[in-house]
Amino acid sequence: MTAQSRPEPADTAGLQLDAYLPYRLSVASNAVSRLIARAYEDRFGLTIPQWRLICVLAEDGPINQSALVSRTGMDKVTVSRAAQGLAKRHLLERSQNDLDGRSHVVALSPEGVRLYAEIAPLALAYEAALIAGLDPSEVALLKRLLMRLQGAAGVLAGERGEGA
Numbered sequence: 001m002t003a004q005s006r007p008e009p010a011d012t013a014g015l016q017l018d019a020y021l022p023y024r025l026s027v028a029s030n031a032v033s034r035l036i037a038r039a040y041e042d043r044f045g046l047t048i049p050q051w052r053l054i055c056v057l058a059e060d061g062p063i064n065q066s067a068l069v070s071r072t073g074m075d076k077v078t079v080s081r082a083a084q085g086l087a088k089r090h091l092l093e094r095s096q097n098d099l100d101g102r103s104h105v106v107a108l109s110p111e112g113v114r115l116y117a118e119i120a121p122l123a124l125a126y127e128a129a130l131i132a133g134l135d136p137s138e139v140a141l142l143k144r145l146l147m148r149l150q151g152a153a154g155v156l157a158g159e160r161g162e163g164a
Helices: 021-044 048-060 063-072 076-090 110-130 136-156
Strands: 094-095 104-108
Touching: 021 048, 021 094, 021 110, 048 063, 048 076, 048 110, 063 076, 063 110, 076 094, 104 110, 110 136
Parallel strands: none
Antiparallel strands: 094 104
16 A cells, blocks of 8 residues: 555444454553553643653753654644743753754753653653563564554655565
8 A cells, every 4th residue: 555545435334342452552551651641740740741752862862852753643732832831940951953943942950860760760660560471472463563663654644664
């Protein structure tokens, strides 16, 4: 299937919401996000978008907001609001982008680095608890399948090439 083609409508008689994979993915994602959001909000006063920015910046180092949008899969407004909130708390620093004077580069401040070091073990503990009932091979397979589904969705949306 090419990026320009779209699937033909199927017979709706077979649609069962609880068996519909996009629905199951959404419900599972929302449940995990709500669980983790409560922990990050209660303990650290962070929203999920703010946590994602902190994590990306901890992993990738200073990058511009356009790269943050791409890396996190969040829209520009969400990234901008999350970055503003982190900057107000002095967890994020902005500097002029030397390569493009119209944009800024964002990086974790020393306080942001310290907060990441505190939150990362909690994030890993939640992940461990969520996958405790799965074999390591099942976890690896799940991650590979999720990446393939994400790539297929990108192809259908015309966002990526066929090899994604």
